[in-house]
Amino acid sequence: MSGDSPAEFGAPWPARDALRITRVRAVVTAPEGVPLVVVRIDTSEPGLHGLGCATFTQRFHAVAAAVDRHVGPLLVGRHPADIEDITRMVHFSSYWRGGPVMNNALSGVDQALWDIAGKRAGMPVYELLGGRVRAAADSYLHAGGATMEETIEQAAAILDAGYRHVRLQVGAPGLGHYGAPGGAGGHPGSPYPDGWDVWRYLRDTPKLFAYARRELGEEPGLMHDVHSRLTPKQAVALARELEPYRLFFLEDPIAPEFYDRLPEVRAAAPMPIAAGEQLSSVTDAARLVREGGVDLLRLHVSSVGGLTPARKLVALCELSGVGTAWHAPADVSPVGAAANVALDVTTPAFQIQEGHVYGEAVHEVFPGTIAPRNGYLYPNDEPGWGIELNEAEAVRHPPVTHLHERWAARVRRPDGGIEAP
Numbered sequence: 115m116s117g118d119s120p121a122e123f124g125a126p127w128p129a130r131d132a133l134r135i136t137r138v139r140a141v142v143t144a145p146e147g148v149p150l151v152v153v154r155i156d157t158s159e160p161g162l163h164g165l166g167c168a169t170f171t172q173r174f175h176a177v178a179a180a181v182d183r184h185v186g187p188l189l190v191g192r193h194p195a196d197i198e199d200i201t202r203m204v205h206f207s208s209y210w211r212g213g214p215v216m217n218n219a220l221s222g223v224d225q226a227l228w229d230i231a232g233k234r235a236g237m238p239v240y241e242l243l244g245g246r247v248r249a250a251a252d253s254y255l256h257a258g259g260a261t262m263e264e265t266i267e268q269a270a271a272i273l274d275a276g277y278r279h280v281r282l283q284v285g286a287p288g289l290g291h292y293g294a295p296g297g298a299g300g301h302p303g304s305p306y307p308d309g310w311d312v313w314r315y316l317r318d319t320p321k322l323f324a325y326a327r328r329e330l331g332e333e334p335g336l337m338h339d340v341h342s343r344l345t346p347k348q349a350v351a352l353a354r355e356l357e358p359y360r361l362f363f364l365e366d367p368i369a370p371e372f373y374d375r376l377p378e379v380r381a382a383a384p385m386p387i388a389a390g391e392q393l394s395s396v397t398d399a400a401r402l403v404r405e406g407g408v409d410l411l412r413l414h415v416s417s418v419g420g421l422t423p424a425r426k427l428v429a430l431c432e433l434s435g436v437g438t439a440w441h442a443p444a445d446v447s448p449v450g451a452a453a454n455v456a457l458d459v460t461t462p463a464f465q466i467q468e469g470h471v472y473g474e475a476v477h478e479v480f481p482g483t484i485a486p487r488n489g490y491l492y493p494n495d496e497p498g499w500g501i502e503l504n505e506a507e508a509v510r511h512p513p514v515t516h517l518h519e520r521w522a523a524r525v526r527r528p529d530g531g532i533e534a535p
């Protein structure tokens with residue numbers, strides 16, 4: 115079909131050498147049960163290839179199809195060094211811009227091109243970005259038990275392992291709270307016995323932090339993720355109740371649908387507000403910074419279009435006095451985690467990095483995966499991201515369509531009404 119010929123989308127200017135992109139494809143693997151989407155770009159130079167993270171756990175089939183069928187054919191025949199032009203071309207090519215599926219596909223492509231750039235230069239990506247302003251990224255892990263005692267037990271183990279910061283969530287009857295378990299039928303007599311009760315959540319959360327300060331002391335940095343389930347007024351009430359416990363940040367107090375009201379929540383909250391991980395539009399993320407919605411910008415770099423737009427947002431944060439705290443638990447591949455760390459160690463705006471300790475199976479699929487040392491994430495010093503994809507291992511962990519596609523559809527209140535997940 116002539117419309118798919120590389121010549122039609124070929125370089126708009128003569129390249130300075132013969133290097134070309136020859137193949138672009140998505141690989142989906144789930145070594146920890148979470149479907150990870152990775153883009154691999156091959157070039158005309160034997161062995162020279164790049165990897166990027168395009169992980170969108172809930173819609174991985176759609177992202178893989180976007181990479182293989184829509185975005186990849188635009189790139190074949192292009193020189194891999196034209197990163198800015200290629201990312202702009204992909205962004206505009208669908209006419210209707212972005213959205214999470216297309217921007218995840220773009221993130222994978224963009225990060226893979228940066229990987230290739232680093233390999234060509236013989237430099238880690240953090241050096242291409244101007245070099246480090248710190249040795250490593252300080253990170254935090256999650257503690258989320260069914261009870262306050264369980265949560266604090268988990269938190270103490272994390273702190274014992276060398277971390278200085280920990281996110282605390284506690285369970286609740288029924289569905290549980292986000293990041294912490296519940297118990298089936300927690301609201302008997304209700305239309306939806308597995309529901310989540312906002313009023314119980316608002317009562318329990320300050321108790322959790324009072325208990326945490328008693329048990330863990332003054333020193334640890336403590337975070338909490340509301341996961342966008344509150345109204346702006348409820349968010350302000352919770353933030354004020356949590357004031358005595360000096361949170362490092364309060365995350366996603368309200369849903370992205372109401373981000374125009376985030377500045378008022380932030381203004382009334384005594385602790386830093388962190389938000390933005392659900393945005394896939396660089397424009398929306400920039401608006402959050404410019405309009406005073408956040409103290410700490412959170413991005414899912416693998417959803418916002420990759421390193422290229424993320425570094426522009428980093429510059430905006432630096433110039434606006436806003437910090438960064440990128441999203442990265444188990445639903446970011448080790449390639450995306452390496453991109454996070456490259457940004458973390460190269461910007462003065464960096465505050466903290468969400469961490470995840472990848473299991474052995476992930477290290478086998480992705481040799482070079484960054485492992486924390488005393489809670490610090492050190493960038494890999496190999497050229498590019500310094501991470502490889504062992505495809506023979508990857509196919510041993512096929513993705514399955516299950517909870518990850520559907521969990522949010524279960525998030526309802528005891529009366530049956532659906533809730534922001």
Ligand code: MG
Binds near residue numbers: 341365366
């Ligand atoms: Mg979160």
